[in-house]
Each structure stands twice: as structure tokens, then as C-alpha cells.
Amino acid sequence: MPDTTNSKRVKHTRELIQDAAMELLAEYGYKGTSVRKIASKVGIRExxxxxxxxxKEAIFLSITSKIFTTPFSHENDQKIFYENAKKGKRFLQRFMTEFKLLSFDKNSEKLFRIMMIELMQNSSLRESFIKEFHEKNIKLLSSSFFIMMQEGLIRSSDPMVMANEFLAPFFYLRLQISLLKADGASTTPLSTQFEKHVDFFWESIAL
Amino acid sequence: MPDTTNSKRVKHTRELIQDAAMELLAEYGYKGTSVRKIASKVGIRExxxxxxxxxKEAIFLSITSKIFTTPFSHENDQKIFYENAKKGKRFLQRFMTEFKLLSFDKNSEKLFRIMMIELMQNSSLRESFIKEFHEKNIKLLSSSFFIMMQEGLIRSSDPMVMANEFLAPFFYLRLQISLLKADGASTTPLSTQFEKHVDFFWESIAL
DNA sequence: AATTAATAAGAACAACTGTTCATATAACCA
DNA sequence: TGGTTATATGAACAGTTGTTCTTATTAATT
Known part of the structure; x- marks a missing residue:
């Protein structure tokens, strides 16, 4: 396989460039990251x-395209999903665990930082955030809460509102983690808040 | 008063510079806002x-110093505060109204955008956010919830967790508003969510 | 081993950056 | 009115920016 070795080489430096760019973008943002700095981090010339x-934009896009691909993508399997929602608190705990894992994942952390910096300056990134993160999660959660209401597990209320109330603390927690990590501070006290959120929330809605 | 007229002139252009800088910073961030662009917006040379x-940093600092000064500053009056907390839901509604007002205020909106863009890149801004916004509000809310528990108005739970649960949706809502406004989209559907949040939350904790 | 293709280097480009300087203009106070 | 001070100008500075050349080097294919 001659082609494979070739593309592997290319892929190799391509990945090195992505790694270097991701690191710099997460720290200095798009404007603060120059092509020369990326190149010198890789060990080549601009x-x-x-x-x-x-x-430069192509490098940026190759990174930002990966921001909203990872989480909860397999939740779309309807059958499994319906069965999971019937489990009530267990479902919420699974959701929390996935979110918590991402919040403390080193790579996801960098992507989150890049997103936060560019969110207000990049229109397509905003669109992705609203559609791929917010609306996707609200849809997932609200229909889950709807099922739980039908099953008599939780009190009756607007599922949409409930979904927002459940989602927001996760996002706020994640932001706090990023801020603390940026200053090299400890994030351990925030670690338990994920579980506390689910506990408090379940007490708030459970029948 | 000769000095006054003089300093008023200076203050005049100083304010024009601040206005121009604020507009540009809210749209393009610190790195994306050049001294020349600010000057030309004012109508003078760099x-x-x-x-x-x-x-340039002095201009930036003169603006960012105003970010965390406005909200809830008068809440520090202990006597009034204790009486307000005893009102239960009414207190939460007052908190919500202040937050909602800020969320839709044009000037506060620009400051929020600047904060969001620079938060991940500016250490002192992070410190201000955590201390002046997060910790201040958590302190205020958790001691309020504590009083409400003592008064038998709400169920017994960790006041700190409760404060986080109440605060997070406000922040998340505010972010959504900023994102929608950045794209010129309508924010009216989000307007009622402030009240819905308080209603849902009160149902979650009221005895 | 010879040829072709992929990747690297180095120099150069025009545009832009923050800041400084000498100088001109305007506003103020005596 | 004359002198002082505050504010504006335009040019210049040394760096940096993204990008594009031409040329050299390395690897892959025949």
C-alpha cells in the first residue's frame, strides 16, 4: 500500500498542525494565534x-468542526432512548455522567475554550452552539421528561421549562471548571456538584 | 469654574472614545479592535x-472596570435584605426582575459581550467574574435561602446548592439572549422564561 | 537508478499593528 | 491681547500579520 504510507505521513503533520493550533487557539483565540506561531510549534516554517x-481559516474550521460532534450522539436511537427515559433518575444520572466526563476531558476542555472565545465573534459557531448543543439537548431532555410524566415518575409541568432548568446548571458548571483550570486552580470542589445537581433536581420533580 | 469647563471638554472626548471602543470591543474583541479604528469612529487621528x-490597554480597562459594578449593589444593606428574604417567592421575583432588566439593557449587553469574549483570555477578568458575579450572587442567594428555611417557607436542603441551581439558569438565559441578538434574531420567546424559571423553582422548593 | 510528486525552506510582499515625535491649531486664563 | 495649556495632526518607527512566490530537499513510483 504505497498510498497509505504517503497519506499517513501527510496526516501526521496535519495532525501535528491541528494539535499545535488547538493549543494556541484555546489560549490566545483566533486573532491572537498567528500562522507563524503554529508553524514554529510544529517545527516547520509558515x-x-x-x-x-x-x-489560516481552514485550520480553524478543521478544529471547530469537531466541537459539537461528540456528545450524546448515540442517544438518537429511539427505542433504547424510550426505555432509558422510563428509568427516571437513573436516566438523569447517565446524562450527568456523560456531561461530567466531557467537562473534565482535556481535549474537550480545549474545544470548549475555543468555542467560548469565538462564540460572540463567529456567526456559524453561534448557529452550531444553538442547534447542536442547546436545541439538541433540550429536545432530548424535554421528551424524556414528557415520558417520565406519562409514567407517573415526576410531577406534571412544562417539559421544555424543565429541560432548561436541568441543562443550565451543567453549562454553568462547565464554564466554572474552565475558568478555574485557566488559572491553574483546583476544580475538585466542583466535581461533586454534578451529582448534587441531579439529586436536588430529582427531589424537585419526583412524585 | 474654569477647570470644570475644561475637564468637561476632555471628559466629552474621553466619553466618545469609550463609547466607540465599547462598540468595537463588543463586536471584534480586544485583538480585533485597533487604536486606529477607535480613533476614526470618534473622528480623530490615532x-x-x-x-x-x-x-490601548488603558481604554480597555476603563471599560471592563464597569462590568461588575452595577448589579445588586444595594442588596448589601443587611436589615432590608433580611426582611426581603422573608418574603420568599417575592424576593426571588425581585432578583429575577433585576437580572432580566440587565439582560435586556443595551449597555449592559455590550459589557456582557466583551466579558464573554475576553473571559478566557484575561486573568483579572476571570477573577472579577468569579468574585464580583458568581460568589457575590451565591452568597446573597444562599443566605436568603437559609433564612427562608428557618422561616419554614421552603424545604430543607443545602442552601449553597440551591443558590447555584437558582443562579445558573439566569446566566444561561442571558447568554442565549446575547447570542440571538448578535444574529439580529428575536429574543421575545426568551423574555417569558425568566418568570417561568422563578415559578418552576418555587414549586420545586416551596413547602 | 531515474523520474515524478510531496513537502520543506527562505525571502519577499503589502497591509496593518501600537506607539512616539515634532508641529500645528484651538481653547483657556492672565 | 498675549501667553499658556490642551488637543489635534501627519509622518515615521519597528514589529507583526497572512499569503505567495521560487527554489531546494525529501520521499514514492516506475
Whole structure:
């Protein structure tokens, strides 16, 4: 396989560029990250970068495209999903665990930082955030709460409102974690808040 | 008063610079806002700016220093505060109204955007956010919830957790409003969510 | 081993950055 | 009115920016 070895080499430096760019973007943002800084972090010259990416923007897009792909993607399997929702608190705990895992994952952390910095300056990133994060999770949660209401597990209320109330603390927690980590502070006290959130919330809705 | 007229003139252009800088910073961030762009928005040359501010950073600081000064500052009056907390839901509604007002205030909106863009890149801004916004509000809310518990108005639970659960949706709502406004989208559907949050939350904790 | 393709380097480009300077203009106070 | 001070100008500075060349080097294919 001659082609494979070739593309592997390319992929290798391409990945090195992505890693370097991700690190710099998470710290200095798009404007603060120069093509030369990325190149020097990889160990090549700025002109050599253009053999792998057509643009600075192309590097940026190759990274931001990965922000909203990971979480809860397999939840779309309807059958399993309905069965899970019937489990009530256990379902919420599973949701929490996935969110918590992402919140403390090193790679996801960098992507989150990049998102936060660019969110107010990049229109397509905003669109992705609203559709791929917010609306997707609200949809998932509200229909889950709807099922729980039908099953008589939780009190009757607007599932949409309930979903927002359940989701918001996760996001706020994640932001706090990123802020503390940016200053090298300890995030351990925040670690238990994920479980506390689910406990408090379940007490708030359980029948 | 000769000095007054003089300083008023200076203050005049100083304010024009601040207004221009605030607008640009809210849209393009610190790195994306050049001294020349600020000057041209005011109608002067870049060199003239340095008669009013020593630095680009000085302009930035004069704006960011105003971010965390406004909200809930009068809540520190202990006597009034204790009486207010005893009112239960009414207190939460008052808190909500203040937050909602800020969320839809045009000036506060710009400051919020600047904060969001620079939060991950500016250490002192992070510190202010955690201390002046997060900790201050958590302190205020948790001691309020504590009083409500003593008064038998709400169920017994960790006041700290309760405060976080009450605060997070406000922040998340505010972020959503900023994102929608950045794209020129309508924020009216989010307007009623403030009240819905208080209603839902009160149902979750009231005895 | 010879040829072709992929990747690297280095120099150069025009545009832009924050800041400073000498100088001109305007506003103020005596 | 004359002198002082505050504010504006325009040019210049040394860096940095993204990008594009031409040329060299390395690897893959024949």
C-alpha cells in the first residue's frame, strides 16, 4: 500500500498542525494565534503550512468542526432512548455522567475554550452552539421528561421549562471548571456538584 | 469654574472614545479592535487618542472596570435584605426582575459581550467574574435561602446548592439572549422564561 | 537508478499593528 | 491681547500579520 504510507505521513503533520493550533487557539483565540506561531510549534516554517491547509481559516474550521460532534450522539436511537427515559433518575444520572466526563476531558476542555472565545465573534459557531448543543439537548431532555410524566415518575409541568432548568446548571458548571483550570486552580470542589445537581433536581420533580 | 469647563471638554472626548471602543470591543474583541479604528469612529487621528489615554490597554480597562459594578449593589444593606428574604417567592421575583432588566439593557449587553469574549483570555477578568458575579450572587442567594428555611417557607436542603441551581439558569438565559441578538434574531420567546424559571423553582422548593 | 510528486525552506510582499515625535491649531486664563 | 495649556495632526518607527512566490530537499513510483 504505497498510498497509505504517503497519506499517513501527510496526516501526521496535519495532525501535528491541528494539535499545535488547538493549543494556541484555546489560549490566545483566533486573532491572537498567528500562522507563524503554529508553524514554529510544529517545527516547520509558515510557508510549509500552506502545503497542508489552504488558509489560516481552514485550520480553524478543521478544529471547530469537531466541537459539537461528540456528545450524546448515540442517544438518537429511539427505542433504547424510550426505555432509558422510563428509568427516571437513573436516566438523569447517565446524562450527568456523560456531561461530567466531557467537562473534565482535556481535549474537550480545549474545544470548549475555543468555542467560548469565538462564540460572540463567529456567526456559524453561534448557529452550531444553538442547534447542536442547546436545541439538541433540550429536545432530548424535554421528551424524556414528557415520558417520565406519562409514567407517573415526576410531577406534571412544562417539559421544555424543565429541560432548561436541568441543562443550565451543567453549562454553568462547565464554564466554572474552565475558568478555574485557566488559572491553574483546583476544580475538585466542583466535581461533586454534578451529582448534587441531579439529586436536588430529582427531589424537585419526583412524585 | 474654569477647570470644570475644561475637564468637561476632555471628559466629552474621553466619553466618545469609550463609547466607540465599547462598540468595537463588543463586536471584534480586544485583538480585533485597533487604536486606529477607535480613533476614526470618534473622528480623530490615532495619535490624538494618546492625549486622553496612555495606552490601548488603558481604554480597555476603563471599560471592563464597569462590568461588575452595577448589579445588586444595594442588596448589601443587611436589615432590608433580611426582611426581603422573608418574603420568599417575592424576593426571588425581585432578583429575577433585576437580572432580566440587565439582560435586556443595551449597555449592559455590550459589557456582557466583551466579558464573554475576553473571559478566557484575561486573568483579572476571570477573577472579577468569579468574585464580583458568581460568589457575590451565591452568597446573597444562599443566605436568603437559609433564612427562608428557618422561616419554614421552603424545604430543607443545602442552601449553597440551591443558590447555584437558582443562579445558573439566569446566566444561561442571558447568554442565549446575547447570542440571538448578535444574529439580529428575536429574543421575545426568551423574555417569558425568566418568570417561568422563578415559578418552576418555587414549586420545586416551596413547602 | 531515474523520474515524478510531496513537502520543506527562505525571502519577499503589502497591509496593518501600537506607539512616539515634532508641529500645528484651538481653547483657556492672565 | 498675549501667553499658556490642551488637543489635534501627519509622518515615521519597528514589529507583526497572512499569503505567495521560487527554489531546494525529501520521499514514492516506475
Amino acid at each position: 510557508s510549509a503550512l500552506y502545503n497542508h491547509y489552504t488558509n | 495619535s490624538a487618542l494618546y492625549n486622553h489615554y496612555t495606552n
